[in-house]
Each structure stands twice: as structure tokens, then as C-alpha cells.
Amino acid sequence: LSLSTWVWLDAPNSWQRILSFNNGQNTDVIMFAENSTSTNVRWDFRDTAGGDENMDVGGFWEFGKWIHFVGTVNDAGTNASTMKIYKNGTVFSSGGGKSPPIVKTRSNQWLGRSSWNNDRLMKGKLDDLRIYETDLSDAEVAAIYADDVSTTSAVITSPPVVTAAVGMTFTYQITADNSPTGFNLYNAPGWLDLNASSGILSGLPPSAGTY
Numbered sequence: 001l002s003l004s005t006w007v008w009l010d011a012p013n014s015w016q017r018i019l020s021f022n023n024g025q026n027t028d029v030i031m032f033a034e035n036s037t038s039t040n041v042r043w044d045f046r047d048t049a050g051g052d053e054n055m056d057v058g059g060f061w062e063f064g065k066w067i068h069f070v071g072t073v074n075d076a077g078t079n080a081s082t083m084k085i086y087k088n089g090t091v092f093s094s095g096g097g098k099s100p101p102i103v104k105t106r107s108n109q110w111l112g113r114s115s116w117n118n119d120r121l122m123k124g125k126l127d128d129l130r131i132y133e134t135d136l137s138d139a140e141v142a143a144i145y146a147d148d149v150s151t152t153s154a155v156i157t158s159p160p161v162v163t164a165a166v167g168m169t170f171t172y173q174i175t176a177d178n179s180p181t182g183f184n185l186y187n188a189p190g191w192l193d194l195n196a197s198s199g200i201l202s203g204l205p206p207s208a209g210t211y
Helices: 138-151
Strands: 002-009 017-022 030-034 041-048 051-057 066-073 081-087 090-098 108-111 124-132 170-173 192-195 200-203
Touching (some): 002 138, 051 090, 090 138
Antiparallel strands (some): 017 030, 030 041, 041 051, 066 081, 081 090
């Protein structure tokens, strides 16, 4: 089994659940979550053939930014399997002597919600959730992460509206997330130039107007 997704948590939120497949509270649970209000990630199975299994690893969550999470478990048998947690394409932690979840129908398949009533709803965002029957290899996880990073669109973060004075040099720095490698300018007035590498707009407005 492998779960792969991009996760953005706004802030700590006690036991906020990112994903939970279950048949009720503490029954046949497959989940991952924030442990309490810490930076610990929790990758957890309930009611396996070997009992309850989990990994609880500190220093994983960074709030207010996208993180790529992958949780895997192979099927090498009861108390003989390995659970792994990946962060941003590389192994973050692993543990042996585990048991995989039993293959069965789980009637509740929830994103951002727990089967425990006192756990908080997720405060954040998910993107590109993938579920695999098998345990992904290190190379496969790295490839998923690399492909997602290379195809993630940049979103402009600088102010969308600015003002300039007629007859005075105007400069404006375009900024964007996801580390853009270049910038383009479309349908702009003739006096406005763009440095395609730096994202700096500049020019001398000849007359008043909205551009």
C-alpha cells in the first residue's frame, strides 16, 4: 500500500486528520495526521493481523507551505513488514516488524476528517492524492516528487494593481511562488518593458490611463 499527496497545513490543529479510511472510531483505520499540535506526522493502521501499527515521527510538518508526503507499507507478512514515510521525495523514516492493513471494505473514506469525534478537521489544502496497491520504491517516490515539482505552475504573489506617474520612470518587480525560471508579458503598452529573467517591469508612462 502507498499513499502519495501534497499537503498544506495552515497551522497546528490538534490531531487534524489528513486522511482516514475506516469502519468507525478505532476500527479498521488507515490514516495519517498531525500528532496533537506538534510537527510529528502519524502514519497509522488499526486492527491489522498483528494489532495496531503506527509510525510517529517528529520534525515533519512545516506550516504554511506545501509538503509532499508518501506513506508506504509492504506485505512481507504479519510482524515482518516495513512502513516508510517520505518527505519531498526522500525517505524521512522507516520501521520494520510491522503488519500491513487487512484488505477489506472500509465504508468511510474521508479526507480532512477523523473517525474520532474530538479530533480536529484539517486546516489546509490537499493536491494530487494517489493511492497504490503496492509499496512504491525509493526511485518511484522520487520520480513522482520530481515530476510534480517540474510541472507545478507558478502563481504571481506580487500586488495585481500598481500605480505610476506620467513622465516618471516606473519599475515593478513581479514575484511568484514555485520558483519560476522566466517571465512573459502580453498585451502591454509599447512603453513597458519586461526583463524576462528577473521579472522586472520598467518604462516611462507617456499619458494617464489604465493598462
